[in-house]
Amino acid sequence: MSTWIARHVQALLGALGRLARMPLATVLTVVVIGVALAIPVALALVVQNARVATGDFRNAIDFTVHFKLGTPLARAEQLARKLRQRPGIDTVIVTPAAQALQEFRRNSGFGEALAALQDNPLPHHLLVRPLPEHSTPTEVESLRRYLTAWPEVDIVQLDSDWVRRFNAILDVLRRGLWGGMVVLGLGVLAVVGNTIRLEIQNRRAEIEVTKLVGGSNAFVRRPFLYTGVLYGLGGAGLAALLIWGGVEYLGQSVAALATQYGSKFSLAGLTWRDTGTLVAIGAILGWFGALISTGRHLRRIEPRA
Amino acid sequence: MISFDNVSKRYPNRREALSNVSFSIGAGEMVFLTGRSGAGKSTVLKLIALLERPTRGTVMVNGTNTGTLPSRKIPAFRRQIGVVFQDHKLLMDRPVYDNVALPLIVADTPLREIDKRVRASLDQVGLRDKERALPSELSVGEQQRVGIARAVITKPRILIADEPTGNLDPELAMEIMRVFKRFQEVGVAVLVASHDTHLIDQFGQREIVLDDGTLLSAGIAVSGEPFRISATAPPMPELPNIEARR
Incomplete structure (x- = not known):
């Protein structure tokens, strides 16, 4: 057993030594693998972060209920009180027409033009926010129908339609991401496989001698498999670093942007578990690429006298 | 230790490198394999080291029929044979x-x-x-x-060498041959392919002579007895348990 372990350690150190002896080629290969691994992981993080960000919005599916012009404020407040009694309602805020006009005047920049109006063209309106646990599409639709049925109501506007569309787009992206992962994973296999093929060609004489003195295919294959694993580990490590750097670089700007929208959202990077998974996937891809390559090319090399 | 029984070898280029060659080499024997270039000396060594398989006939090495040995067992087989190359x-x-x-x-x-x-x-x-x-x-x-x-x-119980003194001056060649002789003296079967007749004569060992893929002479045993081809070869010792050794 100790001999077996010693042989593996020897093969690992030998593979490390060979990679260190050709630093430029090693770095280039690792960079290609790293980028190929970083692209799908970065996309996955974008989708995940976007989901989290819009998750805040999902919890705030707001209705704006515009009353018909001429509806008395007292009636609007009465309906608001009635609405608060309904199960599944979080908040109901009444905005009188006068206040709405004042806010519009302040925020729109049309203050002087609005001053020329004799009457307030804006109606009273309610801002209705259902509880998050009562925000399923069925319940939201039910609430919309309930509000529309009031004779005093002119328009019921559901402010979260765009969130729903955005989430649908994220779903499409998420599905596309799997395809992208498979394609880029195949790319990593090809890069490792081709690099190992070249190394096998460079070491043809050594392989021949090793087989001549009784080295089995498994023995000859061993250092190449370690080389593949090291490439995979290096590439995955680089990918993790690129992602970490990207999250650090964008994190503050994204948080500042979220604050502008009243959100506490902050960009999430890779967890330790995610990083571990990425590194394991890198190592497995490297090993598998080397296995395919050695399987194809080592068998063709037989010793010659 | 080594026996060739009506062995022929034809390469993919259709050239017949060996034709119905039969001989045996016993344990502790030192034998020279001689002949001109292209006579088939290297093919004989390749068949022994299982770098090639015979087209016809049977090659037995250390009790193993090399023609039927599964590929997965070749590495273990090669570990039982010492091979020395000219290069x-x-x-x-x-x-x-x-x-x-x-x-x-x-x-x-x-x-x-x-x-x-x-x-x-x-x-x-x-x-x-x-x-x-x-x-x-x-x-x-x-x-x-x-x-x-x-x-x-x-x-190894068998040591084969392909023109081991080809690039050496006579003094060094003699020194290398003495090394082989020492292994023969401790019971190793030694087969040396060489066309250096002067060197071979100095050692006075048995000679197997090939010419254009056919056997001209299977030589005389060191004892002075004419060496009889194949059928009367010394009995093969038991093949060591390769798997157990691994």
């Missing part, structure tokens, strides 16, 4: 020690045992003080001795 086939970027240790490393031999046997092997060929040198730092004769040390480190 040494050394790993030029590895020190002498690593070159000599290679057959034991591929057999997963414990490191302590490797250390002991590498030093013993280098002692046998007089290169104990060169173990850290690279092959390129050695003379041609020393490189050949490294090749011999590597060939004998697994304590």
